Amino acid sequence: MQFTVTILGAGSATPTLGRHPSAQLISYENENFLIDCGEGTQMRLLEYKIRPSRLKAIFISHLHGDHYFGLIALLSSLNLGGRTDDLHLFGPRGLDEILLLQFKYSQTPLHFAIHFTAVDTTQHTQVFDHPCFTVHTIPLQHRVPCAGYLFREKLHKRKLIKEKISDQMSYECLKKLKNAEHIYDESGAILYNFEEYTLPAPAPRSYAYCSDTRYYEQLAEYIKGVDLLYHEATFMEDLAQQAYERYHATAKDAARIARKAEVGRLLLGHFSSRYKEFSGFLQEAQSIFVATAIAEEGKTFAVQSTST
Amino acid sequence: MQFTVTILGAGSATPTLGRHPSAQLISYENENFLIDCGEGTQMRLLEYKIRPSRLKAIFISHLHGDHYFGLIALLSSLNLGGRTDDLHLFGPRGLDEILLLQFKYSQTPLHFAIHFTAVDTTQHTQVFDHPCFTVHTIPLQHRVPCAGYLFREKLHKRKLIKEKISDQMSYECLKKLKNAEHIYDESGAILYNFEEYTLPAPAPRSYAYCSDTRYYEQLAEYIKGVDLLYHEATFMEDLAQQAYERYHATAKDAARIARKAEVGRLLLGHFSSRYKEFSGFLQEAQSIFVATAIAEEGKTFAVQSTST
Secondary structure: OOEEEEEEEOEOOOOEOOEOOOEEEEEEOOEEEEEEEOOOHHHHHHHOOOOHHHEEEEEOOOOOHHHOOOHHHHHHHHHHOOOOOOEEEEEOOOHHHHHHHHHHHOOOOOOOOEEEEEOOOOOOOEEEEOOOEEEEEEEOOOOOOOEEEEEEEOOOOOEEOHHHOOOOOOHHHHHHHHOOOOEEOOOOOEEEOHHHHEEOOOOOOEEEEEOOOOOOOOHHHHOOOOOEEEEEOOEOHHHHHHHHHOOOOEHHHHHHHHHHOOOOEEEEEOEOOOOOOOHHHHHHHHOOOOOEEEOOOOOEEEOOOOOO | OOEEEEEEEOEOOOOEOOEOOOEEEEEEOOEEEEEEEOOOHHHHHHHOOOOHHHEEEEEOOEOOHHHOOOHHHHHHHHHHOOOOOOEEEEEOOOHHHHHHHHHHHOOOOOOOOEEEEEOOOOOOOEEEEOOOEEEEEEEOOOOOOEEEEEEEEOOOOOEEOHHHOOOOOOHHHHHHHHOOOOEEOOOOOEEEOHHHHEEOOOOOOEEEEEOOOOOOOOHHHHOOOOOEEEEEOOEOHHHHHHHHHOOOOEHHHHHHHHHHHOOOEEEEEOEOOOOOOOHHHHHHHHOOOOOEEEOOOOOEEEOOOOOO
16 A cells, blocks of 8 residues: 655755745545645645645645645636535644635635534544544644644554465455454354464554644654654754754654654755755764655655564 | 836736736836735745835735735745835735735734725726826726826926026026926026027826726727837637627737827736747737737836927
C-alpha cells in the first residue's frame, strides 16, 4: 500500500521567490489528502502533475494565511472543473464562515458537497475514519487555535501463505486465519493454526504533521513512536528566544520532540524567509536526532514502518 | 512622467501552468497602483522585482476569485513587512467583509490603515482623485457586480521655454504663464504672451481596464478616446455564443468596442485556459481594429498619448 507525503510548500508567512507556503499531499493508494493549503497550492498540484480530482479530504491546521489562503481558490477550481464527489474538510471553527462568505459574493453554486468538521484544536481526538487509517488532531501551541494531524494506519490483516492454502479451505476459514483465529475441528482440536497458514500483518505506519507550534513537552506523548514526523522549524538556535515568543520552534526543538517521542524519522519545514539554505537546520537537528531530513519542496517521502 | 501598465496575470478562472489570474500594475512616476489581484499576485511582484511598499491604492473589479483571491495574502504580507502607510482600496461591496473576517480569525492587528471604498459598479463615477490623475469606475456587464477602471491624467501645466526666461520674471509671473495666462503691463498691454514663453502641455493620457464583460455598446461611451484599452477576450469567435451566455467577450467583441470608442491601442487578455497560444486572438481582433496587442504576462506597456 502506497503511503507517501509530497511536500508542496515548506516556507513560512513571508513570501520568498521559489519557496511556497505550507501544503502537503498525502497519497494513500489511489487516494489523495491535503494538509494545509497555502496560496498557490493548486499551481503546485498542476506543476507536480497531481490530479486534484482524487482529493478525498483536506485538513487545515490553523487560520494563519500561509496555511489556508490557497483553499478557496482550489475549491473554486474543483467546482469549475466539474467535481461532483463529496469532499471532507477539517479545520478550526471559522474556516467554513470564510469560505461561505466568498462563495456568496462570487454567487458560486457548488456542484459538490463539502462536509466541514470544525476540529477542537485543544484535544487529541479522532476526526476522520478511513477504511485503512484514522486521523487524529494533535493539539499545538500557537498564537491562534492550531492543530496538527496524525495519520495512523489501521492494523492490516495477516497475509495468507499461498502455497499452504488448499481448495478445501472455505472463504470463511481463510477470513478467520487472516484475522489471527485458529480453525478447530469437531473435537475442539486445532485444525489449522493461523500462525502456520499466515504471515504477520505488516506493522501499521503513521505520519504526524505539526505545522506551527512552540516547543512543549506533552506534544511528544501525542505522537509517540510515529514512523514519520513533520515538525516546523521556523528558526535556528540563535533565534530560540524569538521562536518561543512567536510560538514557533527551532530545528533543535523539533529534534528534541522527535527524540522524546522516539519517532522513526523527522522532517523539518516552515523555514523563515531569512534563511537562504537549510544545511544549518539539518546540522543543528542532527546533533540531537540523527534521522532528520529537510522537507524539500517537490520531494516525496514514503511513510515506512520503523518498528522492530 | 512615467505612466505604464505591467501585466502580472492575464489568465482566466481555470488555473493553467505558467499563466496567472488577472492582475495589473499601474506605475505613475514613483507610485504603484494595482488593478485586480488574483491568486499569487504577490509572487509575481517578487518575480518582477516590484516593491509592493510603493503601492498606493488597489482597485478590484469584482468578486470572482481569479480577480481578488491574492488580495488577502498581499495585504497580510504588507503588514508582516512592516507597512505603516495608508492604503486605498476600491472594490464591490463585500470585499471589506471578506478581508475583515479573515483578519479576525488570524488575529492580525493591522499596522496600516486600509481606506475601503465600496464602488457602485452600475455607475461611471470618479472614485479616486490623485494630484496627477483621476480614476473612474466603468460599469461592466458580468454575472456579478463588476466595474472596470478608467485612469485619466489631469491636464499638465504648459512647459516653460528655458531660453526665453529671464531673471527679471517673478515666480508668480512664470506660474501664470504655465497656466496659460498672459502677463500685462500697467497700461493693460500684453507684456509676456504665454504662447511665446511656453510650449503646450503634453496631452493627458488615459488607460481603461475592462476586466470581465459581455459585449455591450454603451461601454464605448465610457471609454471614448482612451489612449490604451485593456479589454477581456476570454474566447475566440467560434465560441461567441458561449462568451455571451457566460457574460464574457470574444477578441472581436473587444475590437468592436475599441473601434467604436476610437481608442488608441487595444490590449487583449483574460484568455480561457483552453487556448494554448494567442495568435488567433490577435488575428481576429486585428481584422476589426489593427492597433491590438496581447497582454503578455511580464510585459510593460507605456500609456502614450495617441491624440493628434
